[in-house]
Amino acid sequence: MSLDFEPVDDLTGPGEAKSNLDVLARLFPDAVVDGAVDVEALRDLLGESAAPTTAEAFGLRWPGMAEARRLSTLPATGTLLPKPEKSVDWDNTRNIVIEGDNLEVLRLLRRGYTNTVDVIYIDPPYNTGNDFVYEDKHTTSRVEHETAAGQRDDDGVLQTGMGSDRIQDRKVGASLHTKWLSMMYPRLLVAHHLLKETGAIIVAIDDTEHARLKLLMDRIFGAENFIASIIWQGGRKNDSRYVSVGHDYMLIYAKNEGALRQGDVRWREKKPGVDEILARAAKIWSSHGDKKAANEAYRKFLKSMEKMGATAGVLRFANLDESTGRPYNADRDLSSPNLRASGIYDIHHPVTGKAVTRPQRGWAMTEESARQMISEGRISFGDDETKIPRGKIFLDEMSDQVAESVFSQERTAAGKALVKLLGEDVFPFPKDVNVVARWLDIASIRNPNAVFLDFFAGSGSTGHAVMDLNAADGGNRRYILVQLDERIEGKDGHDTIADVTRERLRRAGKQIVSQQSPDATPIDTGFRSYSLASSNLKPWDGTPDQLDLLEAVDNLVGGRTADDLLVEMMLRMGVELTTPLEMREVADSPLYNLAGTLFAYFGSDITIDRANEVAKALEAWRDEEPGDADTTVVVRDTGFVDSATKLNFAAALRQAGFTTLRSI
Known part of the structure; x- marks a missing residue:
């Protein structure tokens, strides 16, 4: 091998053990000797901040945790094989679908996509007690897990089944929890690298692992970066013995909440019905020559919107501006909170020319500001000067709202929509595309160029949601989906779940394009398909x-x-x-x-x-x-x-x- 060409094999990436050692060597050169860490020297350099080896640590612990953490630092050994024949618009698309174990795929993506992803959305397998498909080759064996969790006795005999008591049942549950945590831990550690500093992660989960996942996320992302635990009420279960538990959670963390705060970032979403109301108001205004008739027609339209479930937050904009036709309400109080000289002056009624009734403590704005507001049509006057004017608030300037931490959305609609799209029932319990799109948009700060990652892709709801967002505003958002090559039985034309993922994206893309108007901005409905494989290079054995x-x-x-x-x-x-x-x-x-x-x-x-x-x-x-x-x-x-x-x-x-x- 010529030294003139440096082997690519010698390169290392962020988060890999060798890179971590290099970072440590740059920060504390005295603690790294001959490529090895002198732990005692590092402890001396850290001073009182270094906890003693005998310290009782606070936080989540489980058997196999250290090994699971080590898995995240290993460099990838495999590769991705391009599959143009399974793709859509290979040459032009920027979307990616990858079939294979997501831990190895994440390690492969880490070098090229560190600090690239705006939002990670994952819906990992819930811990229902069934065996996990995700059996990492380097994790401890099932017997080791069972032994460490106390599920096996001193002789190695499995103490479960009809002869077990409640203590043994509890130990069985502990074993299942450790297995689930060891599956999630390395994947989330690698995913942390991929997020931008202003990025966020959303993890869907149910009651079984919510508490442990919260502690795990605190450990990886930092408790200071916790944003919210969203509750999605999905329906009622009348056959429940005690309480109808029909909700799931979405745990949301920022990569760096401090960076969001420093940039004065505020997550907002558009109030439901705003776009429809603004469009109809403009149409009514242009088709009515009489302002009074236009307002009557507009308010009649709002009544119909109320019956369709529009919120009070938009229905209160029940007036059309006399000059522009913009919907507004006159909710702004113009009176000063305290008596001050700058608020004592007269405002004259535009029709009668007389000074209007002034608030007892005077006006909240200066006389110059009042003149400016009148010239811009931002003050609503009464029929005559006897009524105190109010300030106008326009709907198109107040169309956003902060999302609430609890929402309701029936889950059955998502399954029916997928069956209708694919023509058969091939995937149980898919996520609702509208719900996913809503939270992707909020967490990405409505960035039309955001990059989204889902490494438990399932039926492809995240990719579908990204295309829907682009269709709504002509954006250039893109997605990276990873789905295990898990086989499914008895599904015509679909050998694996990844086959379902790709087919769903193909059909959803075609459906979206067919529903666009001829003058709509073209959007990316394609994807590049890859499959995980061993390296193209023969290993030396x-x-x-x-x-x-x-x-x-x-x-x-x-x-x-x-x-x-x-x-x-x-x-x-x-x-x-x-x-x-x-x-x-x-x-x-x-x-x-x-x-x-x-x-x-x-x-x-x-x-x-x-x-x-x-x-x-x-x-x-x-x-x-x-x-x-x-x-x-x-x-x-x-x-x-x-x-x-x-x-x-x-x-x-x-x-x-x-x-x-x-x-x-």
Whole structure:
């Protein structure tokens, strides 16, 4: 291997153990000796802030916690294989659907998507007592969990079933809780890295694990970043023995609530019915020549909106402005809270010309401000000067409201909608798209360019919700969905849940496009599909087959393509999967250009002549649109006929001005 090309394998990413050690070494160089942490030295450097090893720690603990935490620091060893045949609009979309274990996928995404995601929404499997599909290879075994939780006796015999007592039943429950926590902990730790500093995470959960999840989230995200525990009342259960428990929760945390506060961020949503009322008011105003008739027609319309469930918060805007037709109410009190000289002056009625009745303590605004308000039509006068004027509040300026922590929405509607969309009942208990869209919009501060992540994608409700949000305002929001390749039985045309996810997104995209008006802004209803797989590169295991030097020259797994290797290179180097990509054929192999800052060539059997051809093509392509950024070139480590050719190629690239050379 030539030292001129730094191996991509040597790179490390945020949150991985090696990166954590590097950060610690930069902060406390005296505590890191020969690549190992001197814990005692670190304790001395931290002073009184370091808790003694014998300290009783506060917080959630469970058997297997340390191992679960370690899983989050491991670098990814797999890759993602692109699946254009399972995708929609591959070349243009920026949405992503990934099939495979979400812990390994999150570790793969960590390098390219750290501090990128605006909102994470997940609806993880509730701990119902059934076995989890998420069996991480590096976690403790089931027997170890059962033993650590006290479910097995000293002889290793499982103490459950008909012969168990209440104590043993409690131990069984503890084992299930530890297993669920060990599944969630590493995934949430990696997810924390992916969020922007102004980002937020929403986790749906039920009563079984709500308390433990709250403590777990406090530990990972910090109790100071807790936003709310939203209660979603989804229906009544009349067959319940004691209480109808028909609600779920959504725990919401900010990545950095201090950053939100510093930016004066306030989460708001549009009041229900505002857009419809504003549109109808404009239509009524333009179609009525008489102002009185327009107001009568408008108030009649509001009555119909009241019957349809519109809230009092919008229905109180029951007047149309005399000049503009804008809906308003006259709720603003213009009287001063205390007597002051600047509030003692006369305001004259616009019709009678006489001074209106003045509040006892005078006006709340100065005389100059009053003149300004009158000129802008922001004061509502009575029929004559005997009534005290009121200030106007316009609906289009007060259309937002803060969300409440409790809301009701029947769950059955979501299931019926999915059955109607797919034509069959293939997924139980899907999340309501409208509910998901609402909270995604609130938590993303209604950012039309937000990035959303859901690594328990299920039927794809989050992706559907993102497309709905874009259709509503022409936004460019995008989603990343991850779904385990869990098989489902007896569902025609769907072998896995991920098949359902993709089919739901295809149909939802088509439905949204069909419902748009011809002049609507086109939105992204496509997605790129990937599947988790082992690395494209053969691992060295010392077997006799790999001792064959001729076989070892080609380090690529059989059946993998240059496109597959490109994706692995992007993941290892921290390049977003939807980075703009161009490709040209050079010396019988594809030359890839990622946004002009990274070139990749994975050709094999590269001779001196072919290497020179590739070097010239690289220089010419780069110079077509020269930029200030450093340009990286990545090649296949075993692609050259000999080491001399590789050295000559590196020398030619450096002479052409390429300073960062890597190999995979």
